[in-house]
Amino acid sequence: MRDMYISSRVAGLKPSGIRKFFDIAATMKDVISLGIGEPDFDTPEPIVEAGVRSLRSGETHYTSNAGKLELRQALAEHLERLYGVSYDPSSEIIITVGGSEALYLSATALLNPGDEVIIPTPCFVSYQAEVILAGGVPVEIPCRMENNFDFDPKEIEAAITSRTKAILLGFPNNPTGAVASRESLLEVARMAEAHDLVVLSDEIYDRLVYDWKHVCFPSLPGMRNRTVLMGGFSKDYAMTGWRIGYAAGPADILKGLVRVHQYTVMSSPTVSQTAATEALRNAEPYVQQMLAEYNRRRKLIVKGLNEIGLPTFEPRGAFYAFPKVSVTGLDDETFANRLLQEEHVAVVPGNSFGLGGEGFVRCSYATAYDKIEIALERMRKFVNRL
Ligand SMILES: Cc1ncc(COP(=O)(O)O)c(C=O)c1O
CATH class of the missing domain: 3.40.640.10 (Type I PLP-dependent aspartate aminotransferase-like (Major domain))
Structure with a gap:
């Protein structure tokens, strides 16, 4: 191993917990990912067109x-x-x-x-x-x-x-x-x-x-x-x-x-x-359209998670829900690992985000509505089995 060449400042950083889950999920079929922190929408058309025109000019x-x-x-x-x-x-x-x-x-x-x-x-x-x-x-x-x-x-x-x-x-x-x-x-x-x-x-x-x-x-x-x-x-x-x-x-x-x-x-x-x-x-009309769709999904996921028995704060911004999974008796890391292995749903353990995140998982709702419905169903089965 040639780790000695890496500076101590860099060696001291822990690898991102999010990456680890992406890597595992990428090797599996049929995974629904609630792990991603980016919009599932493509960039609105006028913005893309402006980019194309810029290159062409x-x-x-x-x-x-x-x-x-x-x-x-x-x-x-x-x-x-x-x-x-x-x-x-x-x-x-x-x-x-x-x-x-x-x-x-x-x-x-x-x-x-x-x-x-x-x-x-x-x-x-x-x-x-x-x-x-x-x-x-x-x-x-x-x-x-x-x-x-x-x-x-x-x-x-x-x-x-x-x-x-x-x-x-x-x-x-x-x-x-x-x-x-x-x-x-x-x-x-x-x-x-x-x-x-x-x-x-x-x-x-x-x-x-x-x-x-x-x-x-x-x-x-x-x-x-x-x-x-x-x-x-x-x-x-x-x-x-x-x-x-x-x-x-x-x-x-x-x-x-x-x-x-x-x-x-x-x-x-x-x-x-x-x-x-x-x-x-x-692009303001596009922002408003995306916001309306995130809001629809937000309502679905918050209601769904709470019904499953995972207490979930109603998010007021961004596109993440953060249910408390410690109520199942599992820690966040074990919960996320087992949910991925057993039900093929990817979420991110809360401890990746620092103090106060332990015992929670992050579920992104920048994912299609029908996929969130399926993910919730799978999570329900998983939690019921515990
Ligand atoms: C809170 C927050 N800040 C900054 C970023 C960085 O985003 P970008 O570099 O794509 O602008 C992210 C991305 O996930 C984020 O969640």
Whole structure:
């Protein structure tokens, strides 16, 4: 084995629990996957057409490091219109390779070795890893089902030390579907001000909320100038394969992100930038159609899981349900493994998402309605046998 060549920072990362399940599921026939964290919809037609036109017209070159100004302008207008928060497109927005790169840039540009980042969990699997790769220390605050998977601001406050540099929020949340309340977010704002912290707010599911209002963190009083807002096109516009996202923040912080981006990827895919501009300008009806379909599936899956006897919080955003499987007497890992082997349904064990995820599994409803019906039937059989 030549593991000794791998740096200790990388060797210390645990492999993503999601990948492991995909790999097993890929070897089996007839699997219904509720494991996937991406829309099952193809990218809406006008966006695809804009991409094709872009390539045909010779847009096959780099763009400026921060991205096409046209897209940054469209994003600035979009954020102003939706949330009333304003960014200067020339110095306060950067176009990235997915929301993933925005996370990487934020961690790399902001963290010194040993800096602590407070993260309410369960959360997207990359948060802790990005902090560790940048030399920082993730400090997890578990969110609980009894509290609608919102965080308890008192627990965040208790975790703040002289080494705390940032608070990393991911709402609407993957994997729980929680949407943080305005009151909790205002408490974070107060703490950020009192302790001079930066807030990293990953709002990639901002448009996918159901009968609920998403609060854009930098729109809270005083927060624009200490927040890096991260977002993307993968989820809201079904554009995962285009690899396109963004970060927005005050110019003095943004310039650090641009510097890292400059030396790592230079510029995001040009074709995707043109397609994303079209998405912002003309794809709203498609977003609403997809949202309506997710909502239909959300109702089906939440009702179905609760009827099976797996207590499930009604998600308010994103496209995941997060049933409590510990009530069956199995831990989440065993539950997911056996469900896959015995009934060919793939879900992701909650412990992959950090503290607070143990005892739950993530079921994505970015899967066709009739497939969810079959998956629920199989899960019912499985749970009844236990
Ligand atoms: C909460 C969250 N943030 C960021 C991402 C990254 O998405 P992308 O890099 O495709 O924009 C994901 C993807 O699953 C996610 O769930």
